[in-house]
Amino acid sequence: MERQRAFSWFGAACAIATAVALIGSGWPWTVAAAILLIWLGSLWLSTAKPPRSTPRREPSPFSQDNVEAVLALSASPQLLTENGKVVVVNEAARQIIGAHIAGQDARVAFRHPEAIELLNSEDSGVCTIRNFARPQDCWQMRRQIIDERLALIELANRTAEVVVERAHTDFVANASHELRTPLAAIIGYVETLREGDGAIAPATADRFLSHIHREARRLQDLVSDLMSLSRVEAEKHDAPSSRVALAGTVRRAAMDAAGPDRAARVDLSLDSGLLVAGDEPQLEQLVRNLVDNSLKYAAEGGRVRVGLTADGMRYARLTVADEGAGIPKEHLPHLTRRFYRTDPGRSRTSGGTGLGLAIVKHIVERHRGRLDISSEVGLGTTVTVRLPLVGHIGNTDAGAETIVPSNLAEPG
Numbered sequence: 001m002e003r004q005r006a007f008s009w010f011g012a013a014c015a016i017a018t019a020v021a022l023i024g025s026g027w028p029w030t031v032a033a034a035i036l037l038i039w040l041g042s043l044w045l046s047t048a049k050p051p052r053s054t055p056r057r058e059p060s061p062f063s064q065d066n067v068e069a070v071l072a073l074s075a076s077p078q079l080l081t082e083n084g085k086v087v088v089v090n091e092a093a094r095q096i097i098g099a100h101i102a103g104q105d106a107r108v109a110f111r112h113p114e115a116i117e118l119l120n121s122e123d124s125g126v127c128t129i130r131n132f133a134r135p136q137d138c139w140q141m142r143r144q145i146i147d148e149r150l151a152l153i154e155l156a157n158r159t160a161e162v163v164v165e166r167a168h169t170d171f172v173a174n175a176s177h178e179l180r181t182p183l184a185a186i187i188g189y190v191e192t193l194r195e196g197d198g199a200i201a202p203a204t205a206d207r208f209l210s211h212i213h214r215e216a217r218r219l220q221d222l223v224s225d226l227m228s229l230s231r232v233e234a235e236k237h238d239a240p241s242s243r244v245a246l247a248g249t250v251r252r253a254a255m256d257a258a259g260p261d262r263a264a265r266v267d268l269s270l271d272s273g274l275l276v277a278g279d280e281p282q283l284e285q286l287v288r289n290l291v292d293n294s295l296k297y298a299a300e301g302g303r304v305r306v307g308l309t310a311d312g313m314r315y316a317r318l319t320v321a322d323e324g325a326g327i328p329k330e331h332l333p334h335l336t337r338r339f340y341r342t343d344p345g346r347s348r349t350s351g352g353t354g355l356g357l358a359i360v361k362h363i364v365e366r367h368r369g370r371l372d373i374s375s376e377v378g379l380g381t382t383v384t385v386r387l388p389l390v391g392h393i394g395n396t397d398a399g400a401e402t403i404v405p406s407n408l409a410e411p412g
Contacts, residue, residue: 015039077155081106084119096133096155106153110141118143124151128158138162174339178222178354182215189215218353225355229338232282232362239368243390244278246316247271247308253287254306262295270308274316275391278367286363287318289356290383294322297381311386315369318385326377335373336361360385 019036023029071078077093079086079101086109089102101109107116114127118141126142133139140156189208193200200208247270258266276283287306294304302323311317327335331342339354357373360383364371367387375381 012040079106079109079153081119081151081153082149093155115141171338174354175226178339179219182219182222185215186212186219222353222355225353225359228285229355229359229362232359232366235279236362236366238366240277240279240282240366242278242280243275244280244283245272245393246274246276246278246283246318246387249278249280249283250287250306250308250318253284254291256284257288257291258295258304265295265298265301265303266291267303267305268307269305271310271316273393274308274310274389275393276316276367276387277390278387279363282363282366286360286385287320289360290320290385293356294320294324294381294383298322298324302380310389314389315386316389318387319382321380321382323380326379327373327375327381328377329375332373332375336371 015036018039019032022032022035071080071088071090074090075092077096078090079093080088084106086101086104086106089097089099093101097109107119110116110119110129110132112129112132115129118125118127121143122145124143124145126140129139129141131137137157137159138161140158142154142156144152144154146152189212193205193208196205250270251268254266254268255263291304291306298304299322304323305319305321307317307319307321309317327342334340335342336357338358341354361371364385364387369385369387372384372386373381374384
């Protein structure tokens with residue numbers, strides 16, 4: 001036991017003198033000895049430090065059991081580590097990483113330089129790991145220190161955000177390229193005409209003006225399609241509610257796309273009794289884009305078949321088929337991408353903007369439908385659109401029109 005200060009010998013001497021005086025006064029020596037001991041003991045205690053108190057160690061509120069119960073409720077992948085070893089893995093993390101990581105060192109489980117650097121750190125932090133669960137994915141890993149033993153790791157999937165950002169970047173780059181091409185042609189022809197000082201032959205000047213007009217129309221079509229695509233994307237989460245008699249819409253849009261010069265090449269076979277919940281202008285645009293594409297890429301003078309039938313009691317099925325050269329199978333998954341072309345030279349010559357099928361896809365998505373494209377090289381291409389029915393139109397015996405409801409269901 002440590003002493004706070006030196007023992008008081010003067011106090012001890014006073015205690016001894018008092019004891020001697022008591023004995024000399026006739027007190028029993030036992031009483032005098034007892035008083036002496038008490039006095040000396042009090043002097044000893046007054047000069048010594050009290051024993052150092054040991055703080056009570058409160059048990060940690062975190063345990064493997066209660067933390068596991070909490071993490072099980074989370075939809076995001078989460079792990080608990082104890083001294084760097086994974087001790088708790090919730091179901092979301094098991095699906096992404098695998099159940100085998102329980103009991104492993106967290107650094108072995110992740111095997112990623114940024115993740116290992118964060119796990120080796122003694123502080124909480126955040127890092128980004130790529131190509132973790134599958135190629136091209138992107139995850140944000142957050143580590144929170146709980147105490148000297150425990151740490152919580154949470155994973156957030158940022159792949160969709162990265163894909164959208166990349167798509168926006170690609171879209172801007174592609175749109176800029178598509179806009180520059182006709183603008184460059186227009187500027188070149190205009191500069192040639194201005195520098196000719198009237199010396200250019202009228203026939204040549206007229207040919208230049210025709211090129212300028214064609215490129216200007218192409219630019220106008222491109223801007224119009226960009227605006228349409230932007231509008232459809234902005235509305236794609238709002239399901240349309242108006243009832244549309246699909247046959248009349250398809251007939252009108254198909255003939256509009258063909259025009260008087262190509263109308264004879266379009267064969268229509270339409271069931272006139274189908275009702276869908278739709279945005280009629282967008283459905284017309286969908287049909288115009290499909291028919292115009294088929295007429296452009298069909299064989300010279302080839303026919304385009306437009307059909308509309310009921311697909312069971314739940315869907316209306318619209319098909320647009322041509323007799324063209326067909327599309328190789330490797331191109332089919334990419335046809336609805338913006339500005340994607342199987343033959344860029346032919347597409348630009350025919351006046352295509354590369355946005356037609358992208359617009360069709362978004363219109364179909366807004367109408368909770370399904371788009372399928374099948375093609376065989378040398379035989380042609382068929383585009384099929386399935387839209388949920390809300391009813392069909394029938395005739396009563398008196399000739400009045402009746403609407404029979406149909407079960408509304410989304411395609412699988």
